[in-house]
Every structure is written in C-alpha cells, then in structure tokens.
Amino acid sequence: MSHNIANTSTSTSTLTASLPTVEQMKTWSQDNVKTFLQENRIRLDLEDKDINKIYTQRIKGSTFLDFTAMDFERWGVPSNSAKEIEKLINEIKREQPVTGLAILKNLDDKIDLIRSELENIYELSARSEIAKINGSYYSSNHADKISNYIYNKKMKMKLKESILYIRSLPQNKNFIKSLNILANRAEKALNDWEAHETKSTSSENHLYLANTKFLGIMLITSYIMDPKIAIENNHAPFDEVLELDICERPTSYFDMKNISIEIEKIKLMTKNLLHDYRQLLIRLAVLGFAIEALNSEGDKIADYRCNLVGILYVPKVSSIINIPNEWENGIKFSKGSNHAIKIVAIGDKP
The missing domain is CATH 1.10.150.50 (Transcription Factor, Ets-1)
Structure with missing residues (x-):
C-alpha cells in the first residue's frame, strides 16, 4: 500500500x-x-x-x-x-519533514482546517457545489458564524452543566462510565479553550473554536439536548462526532434563506426504534442550528425557512408503527425550521 x-x-x-x-x-x-x-x-x-x-x-x-x-x-x-x-x-x-514547502503551505493548511473541521457538524458546507459557487470565502464565513453563534448562545455553560450532571450519576452502568470518559475529554477541551481565551483576541478565540476537533459538536449537541432526557434514552447529552448523510440537494446555495434538507437512516429491524428515531431528530436539530447560525448577525436572526426531513427505513411489519409525541422530548429545534420524520417500510416509496 x-x-x-x-x-x-x-x-x-x-x-x-x-x-x-x-x-x-x-x-x-x-x-x-x-x-x-x-x-x-x-x-x-x-x-x-x-x-x-x-x-x-x-x-x-x-x-x-x-x-x-x-x-x-x-x-x-x-x-x-x-x-x-x-x-x-x-x-x-x-517524522514529518520540515521543508520550505511545508512552511509556505502553513497558511493554506490553516484555511483548510477552517473549511474542514465543521464537516462533522454540517457536511453541507463540504459539498463541491458550494465550493464551486462561493469558493473558500463561504467556508471561512461559515466557520466564523458558527463560532459567533456558539458564543452568543452561551453553549459553554450548557456543556459544563451536562458534565456536572453526568458526574452526579451513580457509576453502576457501563453506559454511565463511558459518559464519564467523554465528560473528562470535554472538560479538558473546555479548559484548553478557556486558557486560550485569557491570552487571545476575540477573533483568535473564534478561530480556535472552529479549529478544535470535536469541541464544536460537543457544544452544539449539549445546547440542543436536555441532559437528563438524553441519558434516559441512552444518548450522550453531547458527542464528539456526528455523521450526517444528506440525501438530497438543498434548494438554495446562495443565501440559505429557504432551504430543504433530507437525511436518512436504515434499520434492519424494528427493535429499539426509539433510539434511531431520536438520533435522526438530533441530527436534524444540529442542521437546523447551522442554518440559523448562517442567518444570524450578532443577536439578530434574519427571516429564513428551513425544512428538515428525516427518513427512517424499517422492515415491513403487519401493524402500523405509531410514534409517541414524547419521543421528541428534550431536543431543541431552531425557530425558523420545520422538521418531520417519515417511517418508511422497505419496499415502499417515501
């Protein structure tokens, strides 16, 4: 190889x-x-x-x-x-060679980081169509807006609250023990961020956030999820990586004022449908947050419309699958977004 x-x-x-x-x-x-x-x-x-x-x-x-x-x-x-x-x-x-070329590429690498680090949060920005239309400016502007919005929404405090809640739980389950490992990692990332903030300018702090692995998604998911309800449903109230499989082209690339996005998940059995249903909701909520951030300016949010659809493919069953309203409890969506999840039996058309 x-x-x-x-x-x-x-x-x-x-x-x-x-x-x-x-x-x-x-x-x-x-x-x-x-x-x-x-x-x-x-x-x-x-x-x-x-x-x-x-x-x-x-x-x-x-x-x-x-x-x-x-x-x-x-x-x-x-x-x-x-x-x-x-x-x-x-x-x-x-063992990386320190060459003149590597030094000259350093600035380009920094720009690439801004463009790529938020792919886990919002893979839409990685689409080649956006790059062709908007070039690198879009990605840099995107990273800056995401960072600004994280500051404005005080997500750091939400993440700290989630960490404290995890540590208050009895260590009698492997799931809770795994959450504590994640909480330790989150706390270290927050401590590093706060240490950077004390000696840097506001713009430098925003760039640090945009270029720090996993910190952005931890902050956002802690903001959109209630920690108690998340853990009751076997989800972390924050996470490091969020895979987003966007199935359809968004309706608008230029201003993000009117956009529709579809994501999907396939289940091989109907068992534990709640977990996968909520996973789709969490992913949709993060996408809605990203769209709202792109339409924000300081504390003001421009008028926009965002239609978010999740499709959950399941095997055919004899009875109708009814989804209780409480399955959506504890997940926060942005005001400008409408969301829905379709349950589609494999073999049917959505």
Missing part, C-alpha cells in the same frame, strides 16, 4: 519503515485507514475484531491522527493495542 493509497503492493514492513506523512493521511478514506491498520496489525497487536471496532467509528485520515489511546480504549480496543496505535500516531507526527 503506497502512502496515497493509490496502489496496494507495498508490504507492511515497508510501511512501518517509511511512514506516511500527515498530508498524505489527510486524503485517506475510512477504508484506507482500515487497510493501514490491517497492514500494521502485527506491530499494533490488533485482531480483526479490534480493527472493525475502529472502522465502525467512520474515522477518515483527516481525523485519525487526533485520537488518543483513551479514545481507542473507549471503542473497545485492548489497552496495549490502543497505546501502540497512539505511539504510531506520534511517530507519524514527529
């Missing part, structure tokens, strides 16, 4: 001796990361089941280098293997 994953003829020993660069890894897909782990499985002491656990997290090359041993352990990778992966990640970071 070559470092740009164009071919697959290079052996494991070659990869281990000559590590890929950070720039090369940024272009890797989820499958490329899996191949890399498979070819280094002996060094990392990984079994197929461990690699599959990492693969299910949908990690791309652009984010792989930001994870720590704690993250891999949280996903069920054995401690020793998790530490070996972290060592390999640190090796890749240390």
